[in-house]
Amino acid sequence: MKILIVAPSWVGDTVLAQPLFKLLHARHAALVLDALALPWTQPLLTRMPEVRRVIPAPFAHGELKLGARRALGAQLRAESYDQAIVLPNSFKSALVPFFAGIRLRTGYRGELRWGLLNDVRVLDGRGTPTMAERFAALGEPRGAPRARPLPAPELRSDKDRRHATLQRLGLTPQPLVAVLCPGAEYGPAKRWPARHFAALARRLAGVGYQVWLIGSSRDAALGDEIRTLSAEACVNLCGKTGLDEAIELIATSAFAVSNDSGLMHVAAALGRPLVALYGSSSPAFTPPLSGRARILKLDLPCSPCFERVCPLGHFACMMELTPERVFNALAACRTSRSDGLLKAKPPEDLE
Secondary structure: OEEEEEOOOOHHHHHHOHHHHHHHHHHOOOOEEEEEEOHHHHHHHOOOOOOOEEEEOOOOOOOOOHHHHHHHHHHHHHHOOOEEEEOOOOOHHHHHHHHOOOOEEEEEOOOOOEOOEOEEEOOOOOOOOOHHHHHHHOOOOOOOOOOOOOOOOOOOOOHHHHHHHHHHHOOOOOOOEEEEEOOOOOOHHHOOOHHHHHHHHHHHHHOOOEEEEOOOHHHHHHHHHHHHHOOOOEEEOOOOOOHHHHHHHHHHOOEEEEEOOHHHHHHHHOOOOEEEEOOOOOOOOOOOOOOOEEEEOOOOOOOOOOOOOOOOOOOHHHHOOOHHHHHHHHHHHHHOOOOOOOOOOOOHHHO
16 A cells, blocks of 8 residues: 655644554555655654655745646656545645546545545544544545544654754753743744743753753744843754754753644654643644643633734733743653653752
């Protein structure tokens, strides 16, 4: 059995697709699974043992490039895939499997995809409330019972790449490293305030932690603000790494604190103890799939609003989520561990 996955366009969604890949391998003996992916998600897929090969999609996000999609589809005809599973809901995402002549093309009903897909599923929002469940349902025969619980995502880390990353960045980690991920692509309503991150960084540094800020180039100015507010208690690495190196840095850490973002899902899939901060969004749809994650949210009457910017102007869902509460949640994260993966003994006031 050979299956082509058209992978999601976002980092977090790509991590949440891995349970589907695991279920497909469980259903099909000797499965060959390839993934067609945009450049920024490829480092994730190469770290998933279920994926044989990652095929670069030579398109920018949102580009049609009909000729290039037709040419890529023609190139993939030689692979003779038995099935394509198209995870994005866009018209564009279904074109390559169609041009490749893949016999069975599965995906949810979306924008103008009749004909491009010939195994069109209707989304059961009530029966599959989370994104990971919706992806996983596409791997089952139509009408089959849902697989529950889903297998958890698991990204592989590489010792040599980790060492090379630390060396390039001039980092010599102490036994205790805390990673803070202050960014969130969707908008500021999903971001814990800079001054809260700074207060947490000062607190962690004061009890012996080396604190790293990790994010994209768009988070660099935010990282500088946090570093300044923390009186340089943290190292701002935002924008200084690609996703591949960011994965290795998170794998080095004792734990992570993150907004609801792609890096939150990366930390969960690396098995790091994690405190995930939710304000305008909800963990009901895209929770971190890890037993080592603790979700913090205030459940105010106005949240989740799913807006990019607080429509009421007070941003209380994040402003009132205090650094002290996050620090205490980290203490609970660490003391709940009994498998010995955290080799360093935590400072007394984190025990």
